[in-house]
Amino acid sequence: MFLSLTPTLAFAISTLLVLSAITQQMPTTTVPATSATTAPNQVSTAATSWKIDDTHSMVLFRVQHFGAGMFWGRFDGVTGSISTSGNPMQTLTMNVTIDTNSVSSANENLDGHLRSPDFFSVKEFPTMTFVSASAKKINGDMWEVTGDLTMHGVTKIITTNVEMTGQSESARGKKIGFETTFTIDRSQFGMTYGIEKNSIGKSVRIIVALEAESP
């Protein structure tokens, strides 16, 4: 009886051993791309969604005043989402919304003028948005991002180089940072006040600094 069962038992044991060995050799596909436990040379394609941290993100702008000095202002209300995939990062998409009412020049009276229809017309256009359409990795942490910038009711396609400034994971969660600088012609967005009399420049340099966190 015992002897007759021996071949069956031996086959079952050997089958279990083989299955166990196969299972251990299989790659892990459920580990997030940004996980610190991922091996450095291991490529992952899992997507990570990031929420832009309003407190630690800002948009600065710079425009020439009366052909002389540079006037600086900022927007504090920056929200939106970023999506990345891979480690190192393989894809990047951005959806950024800026609250135009959050414009600040450190002078309350000037802020009132900036909010008026002479400039951002915040009651009419309460937000500015940037929605990326494509992103191409240039080298290292530099990306060439193309997307739709909507400002003052006008949408234009812009292309800008975006740098991923850093990525970390701590007790406060996973964080990622981006920065870009680009220049727009504000008259193309219908914001023409002061151009003809040369009191406010036509070109506006915009610096966007984003910090986002993954839930």
Next chain:
Amino acid sequence: METQILIFGIALPVIVGMVFSAWQIFRPKPYDSNIYFGLGISATLFASAMSQDSLANFTTQNRWLWFPLSIILLGALSAISCVLLRCRSATIRNLVVFASVVPAALLLKIPEWEHFTNRFILGVGAAIFAALLTIIVQKRNGFSIPMAFSFALVAPCALAILSGFAKLAVPIAAVSCCLGFLSLVRLLRKSQTQTRDFVGLSGGVVVATIAALGVATGFGYDTKNIPLTAWILAAIAPLGICLGEFAPIRSRPTLLAWSHIIGCIVLAATAILITVVAFNSSERLG
């Protein structure tokens, strides 16, 4: 620089308005003032507004331009009504012209006035205001009425500047200048011209509507929270001419003329004072 605003925002539009309006002074006919004055004033506002903003996506991107557009349409509509109804009774003509203020208000598609009901109430209010103003305007043919209106429109102009809306202030300032110049022309031509009504039906209606809808536009875009009282006073500042209609004053021509002007100045100055007190100063970027 600033010279360009003076030329394209004020001087040229004023000339446009003067050309229209002066026709009445030099070629008076019974119904002329009902055509040319309103057209002239509305053309001044429209021309000046066009010099202030990009015409790309006109009134969709720059929705405040519905204001000058509604005023020029009102000027044309009131002129056409006066011509077509010149053989009819004055009451019918007046009612048609006053009623044309309502569609002008309905055209405004600006913040705070998106709802049809709000715009309709604004239009009816402006029409009643225009009717009250026109009762006096049609009785007086002196220089004091346009002069008084010139001072009255300083209030919405000043409030627009203080709220940071310079683009709105310039066209209203142009109308104010045009009225000022026309009153001077009227003063100089006083002995030669016996015009029955100088500003006329269309002129009175257009000025009243500029004040009412101009203030509504400024209020709609205001982000500096200028007191509502100031906006209302600025809108009704042209009603200051009522001061001259009190019995002891109206029998004395010189006092009557000065009272028209002083009444408007008092209302306009009060509106500006309330705003200035509400916030000490205002700076503009450029």
